[in-house]
Amino acid sequence: MSSSRRGFLRDLAGSVRDVTADARKGSDPFLAPERLERYSRQLVLPEWSEAAQRKLAGASVLVVGAGALGSPVAMYLAGAGVGRLGIVDADDVELSNLHRQLLHFTPDLGVPKAHSAAAKLGFLNPEVVVEPYQVRLDAENAAGLLEGADLVVDCSDSFETRYAVNGACCAARIPLVEAGVLGMSGLVMGIRPGEGACYRCAFPEPPPDAPSCATAGVLGPAAGVIGSLQALEALKLLTGVGEPLVGAFLQADLALLSFLRVSVERRPGCPDCAAAYA
Numbered sequence: 001m002s003s004s005r006r007g008f009l010r011d012l013a014g015s016v017r018d019v020t021a022d023a024r025k026g027s028d029p030f031l032a033p034e035r036l037e038r039y040s041r042q043l044v045l046p047e048w049s050e051a052a053q054r055k056l057a058g059a060s061v062l063v064v065g066a067g068a069l070g071s072p073v074a075m076y077l078a079g080a081g082v083g084r085l086g087i088v089d090a091d092d093v094e095l096s097n098l099h100r101q102l103l104h105f106t107p108d109l110g111v112p113k114a115h116s117a118a119a120k121l122g123f124l125n126p127e128v129v130v131e132p133y134q135v136r137l138d139a140e141n142a143a144g145l146l147e148g149a150d151l152v153v154d155c156s157d158s159f160e161t162r163y164a165v166n167g168a169c170c171a172a173r174i175p176l177v178e179a180g181v182l183g184m185s186g187l188v189m190g191i192r193p194g195e196g197a198c199y200r201c202a203f204p205e206p207p208p209d210a211p212s213c214a215t216a217g218v219l220g221p222a223a224g225v226i227g228s229l230q231a232l233e234a235l236k237l238l239t240g241v242g243e244p245l246v247g248a249f250l251q252a253d254l255a256l257l258s259f260l261r262v263s264v265e266r267r268p269g270c271p272d273c274a275a276a277y278a
């Protein structure tokens with residue numbers, strides 16, 4: 001180990017001790033030793049901070065879909081300390097889900113995914129308030145489900161839901177992380193309504209005859225990579241740490257491990273964006 005590395009670790013240990021000592025004095029319950037220990041490996045990141053942790057604790061995130069993408073998204077956000085997580089999913093756990101939907105186990109077969117997910121997330125981090133919604137998000141109920149959310153992460157597997165989420169987020173000016181995965185390829189896009197392109201700007205119409213995971217297949221780790229990227233972008237948007245992928249999407253060919261970042265301009269006449277720019 002280099003001397004500079006040893007010095008860094010010594011400084012780090014000192015700073016954690018200082019914060020822990022303050023917490024023991026009872027000056028701030030947010031800095032309780034158990035909480036500092038739980039989040040210690042992100043708190044020591046040079047890019048992270050106590051302020052970032054407090055932002056997460058005060059944040060409410062709606063995760064649409066508790067499947068292949070929603071599992072890593074919800075687990076990473078709960079683990080990181082997001083204050084409230086809403087989990088929207090109308091389906092029950094099926095045997096064909098288990099190779100890629102890591103929040104659900106074999107004994108959960110037949111259990112609503114929203115409730116199966118909420119139970120696991122409660123074990124992972126009891127500090128997080130998890131609210132399961134066993135319902136399919138659509139254009140009718142989207143605004144109500146999004147109410148109070150600081151960020152939405154769309155992990156659904158249908159274009160109908162994607163456009164409903166995008167429209168509702170634009171109307172309510174709630175930041176959104178979109179994604180999709182199929183086979184061994186995927187896509188992630190960050191949207192900050194009123195600041196550039198939305199999902200419908202990039203993809204005005206759903207592709208005709210789009211295949212599904214049931215017909216085209218999907219590899220579990222491919223969904224894990226795309227879901228993890230969604231969680232990463234969500235943490236960036238919530239805390240201001242790092243540079244979020246906004247006004248662009250990332251296209252991932254996981255068979256070749258090739259990633260392409262594509263900038264997207266706002267499309268004049270996009271009916272979803274119009275609400276955000278009104």
Ligand SMILES: [Zn+2]
Nearest residue numbers: 198201270273
């Ligand atoms: Zn748009």
